[in-house]
Amino acid sequence: MKNSLIVHQKKEEERETVDATLGASARESQSEIIVYRFKMMSGILSRRWLSSSLRYLNEVPGAGVGGSTAGAAGAATGRLSIQIQEAELTDLEKKDEIFKRQRQLASKAVKMKDHSHYGHNRPGSLNFQQPIHEHLHRGRPIWELTAPIKKTAGRNNTGKITVRGRGGGHKQRARLVDFHRLEGGRQTVIRIEYDPTRSGHIALIKHNETGLISYILASTGLRAGDEIESFRSGLPEDFLNDMKANNNGEVDEALLSSRTMQKGNCMPIRMIPVGSIVHNIGLQPNGPGKFARSAGTFGRILTKYPEKSKVVVKMSSGEHRYVHIDSTATLGTVSNREHQTESLGKAGRNRYRGFRPKVRGVAMNACDHPHGGGRGKSKSNKVSQSMWGIKKFAKTRKFKKVNKLKVQDRPRR
Incomplete structure (x- = not known):
């Protein structure tokens, strides 16, 4: 909301006349607070000035705002607060607010792992905090779906430092994640695994017909035993024929939506409705997913322009940009959105990850x-x-x- 409040205080002694519309309670009060709405200027100084003004008014006992329901509450409690008017929000903004509140509630309900319960009183143990994910696989990954990572310590081919603050770290193997999702058909999630080279979790899936296995980015809420599908090459012909045979040759939108609109399904953005939340968003029709691949990130489809073959997608950073309408995206958000609540506790754990002091x-x-x-x-x-x-x-x-x-x-x- 780019709205704020300007508060002016006028003493009743300096006023010659009192407006007839004011109530008896306003006449008996020693001062009147007039509230105006305007578009707040961008910058830190304006926000600091606003917060200091509100703090001053909250310290004044019995200060109220007349002419609104918020003023009645302020007069009763002596507090002044900013309330968002629901009429000024669009439908997509309301969905974003609801989604953010749900994420905040979900992050508070996450179990955190620490060493304070085990009697470790050292700072590295007391400050350590990490989310507990009981659904993650405890064993090793599939060796054929990994590749070795050669440590370069931030040096290029001539030995010069090109990236500062890199060096050391534990030996790792990169997981070969499928960002294309070319093969269609139903696939079953075998397990959810931890990937040391990325913030989000990955899912090991197996094709029901061919038996091929691969790694994909795990969506939030995806668990072992779930079935997902890739509609990159279009809808299956057997599914369309069965649906038309049972519906007098017509396509049942409800049945089609129940088959396609499942978290973890990959499909062209042309098939995804406006307002949907997606991740692993591609740029070109035949290219892999490029955007929204880290933990907890997502994009929202805002507008479609079929005549231009473009779609406007809002990223997690707030940027609006064009994407090809035939490029693919995966429904849902990337898993492990509690990644930002993690606290390493000591500098040594950062060295294990290959980061040197700055x-x-x-x-x-x-x-x-x-x-x-x-x-x-x-x-x-x-x-x-x-x-x-x-x-x-x-x-x-x-x-x-x-x-x-x-775009923006x-x-x-």
């Missing part, structure tokens, strides 16, 4: 960083910038290199 710029010499040098721990009166001189919050993308598939940029600070 040195601050003010701790370097002047020849190594623009913030370095000097007789103190300060960057003096310099603008915050990177090691290569790129200013903080500055846009580096030139206009000639702008992304033409982007993500919200920025």
Whole structure:
């Protein structure tokens, strides 16, 4: 909501006349609070000014807002709050609000693993926190569906450091995940596995007819024994023939929806209704999934333009962009949305993952960083910038290199 409140306070002693529409309670009060609505300016200062104004009014005893139901509650309790008007929200925005509330409630209900119950009083054990997933497979992965990862420690082919803060880490094998979903037909989920190279979980599936096994991204709520299907090449002919035979040669939309609209099913975006939540979103008709592949991410289909062969999809970051209408997507969100609640507890666990410490710029010499040098721990009166001189919050993308598939940029600070 880009709406906020401006609060002006006028003393009754300075007023010559009192509006006839004010009630008796407003006349007896020492002051009147007038509330206006306007589009809030973007920036941190405006938000800080608004929060300080609301904090001041909340400290005033008996302060109320006249002319609204929220004012009656404020006059009774002496508190002032901002309430969202439901009439100003669209249907998709209401769905997003409901979905966010459901995710918050689900994240609070997750069981967390820690070492405080075992008598470990060391900081690395007390601060450790990790979600418990009892449905994950405890054994090893399928060896044929993995590949070795060669550690480079952030160096390129000439030995120079191209990515800082990398090195060491435990030996890992990459899971070969199928992002294309080319083979159609029913497939059964054998188990849900943990993947050390990604934040989301993966599912091992087996084709019911051919018996081929593969890894895919696990959707939220997908469990062993569930059946999923890929409609990338279209609907099965036997399913269409049976449905037409039982429905006088017509397609039953309810039966079709019950067959296709299941979490974990992959299909072209042309077949997915507007407002649906999807992940593993592709860019081209024959390409793999590119967007919304990390834990808890998803996209929402906003608008379809069949004449342009394009679809507008809203990403988790808030960005709106064009996607080809014949590209594929998977229904649901990526699993393990509780990944953000994880706390490693100590620096050593970050070293196990292959991340080295990050040195601050003010701790370097002047020849190594623009913030370095000097007789103190300060960057003096310099603008915050990177090691290569790129200013903080500055846009580096030139206009000639702008992304033409982007409809609306993500919200920025």
